[in-house]
Amino acid sequence: MDFTSREAEQRYAELAAAAARSVIGLDFDGVLSPIVDDPAEAHIHPDGRGVLVDLAEVVRAIAVVTGRPARQALALGDLDEIGREIADHGKELFVFGQYGNERWSSTNRRVVSPRPPQGLSTFERELPRLLRRADAGEAHVEEKGLAVAVHTRRLPEPGAARDRLLEPMQQLADRHGLALEPGRNVIEVRAPGMSKGNAVRTLVEEQDAGGFLFAGDDLGDLDAFDAVEELRDQGMPTLLVCSLSEEESALAERADVLVEGPDGVLELLRRLTRDAGE
Template sequence: MRFPTAEGEQRYDAVVGVAARTVVGLDFDGTLAPIVDDPARAHIHPDAAAALVDLASEVAAIAVITGRPARQALDLGGLEEVGDALQAAGKELFVFGQYGNERWSSGRRRILGARPPRGLATFERDLPRTLRQAGADEAFVEDKGLAVAVHTRRLPDPEAAFERLLPPMRELAHRHGLVLEPGRAVIEARSAGSHKGLVVDRLAAVLDAQGFVFAGDDLGDVEAFEAVEELGKQGIAPLRVCSASDEQSALVELSDVVVRGPEGVIELLGRLASDARARR
């Protein structure tokens, strides 16, 4: 755990001071769960559940905000069990899937979601041709229901395939009225108008937050980081945490705290809980 600037350390201390009114938002892949070749085999860090339950006793609420479908995050993360523990302690766990298009909470226990965006079906129909033309027809295509993701991680040269695919996929998405979300060896096409920053804003308002922590690892988390920074201008204590990796460094310059992968995130959550407890 390191603070790139003195301001980052000051922001951490400010969040500790208002921990009881702080919302903690967390990405899933690369933040709570290590990145793996097969997205269906991702699981949260073995110490994550205990860390979340411990932290929940010191903060207002915890939210997992992910590009994954909410059901996937719940199942792969064992988050329904975590929600049970938080509910028993009088706290709530929120899960926002597909960049906020799906919502679940430990209090309601039902996934509320939007309809698939117009253009997604025709995008998916035209996608194989785009993959063939880019020499990436063996890329793994993941149908998320409300989005389509193309993973290059399993290909012989993932980075080269990613770079070849990005321009034609961007053009294809634009043609079908979709937006493109590049990530770590993955390119996702989804509807416009929903992103993690909007979820941050909504949670801060609904929960009347005095502090907001968000931890992420990839380009899909940039809007959440920007939203947290804006909350800071409104008098809410902000803290942006980068789960750093060798693959992606885009968030480092935007961060108040930099940790090393999911293990570093879990250590940070433990320290935050401990420092908040000591400050009570």
């Protein structure tokens, strides 16, 4: 765990002092779960449950903010059961799935989800032909209900394949009124206007937060970083955490703390739990 500056160390100290009023926002993949070739096998870190339950005792709320469908994150993260334990301490766990399009909480234990965006079904029908033309026919296509993600991790040159797909997928998304979000060897297409930044703003308003930590690892977390920096400019104690990856470094230059994957994230959260309780 490395602080990126002396100012970052001070930000951590201020957040620890304000922990009881703070919300902790966490991406799932790469933050609570190791990155794996098969997204269906991305289970939460074995220590995640205990760390989150302990952390909940010293903060206002915890939120998992992910591009995954909420139900999928709940299953892979055992978040339903973790939410029960957190609720026993009088606190709340939130899951914002599909970049905030879906929502679940340990109080209201059902997933609230809108209808799929117009144009998505047509986009999905046209996608296989696009992939074949881009020599990426073997890419893994993940249908999320409200979005579709094309994973290039299994291809021989995943980064080059992702870059090759960006322009034609953007053009196809534009034709159907959809938004495109590139990530770590993945490109996701979904309805415009939803982002992790909006999820951050919703949490702050609803929880009357007096502090905010967000930990991410990928391009899809940039909007959340933007929202947290807005809160910082307004005088709120905040901390930005980057879970490092060899494949993506966009967040590192903006982070206050750099950690090595889920192990590093959990180490930081343990430290925050200790320091907030002193």
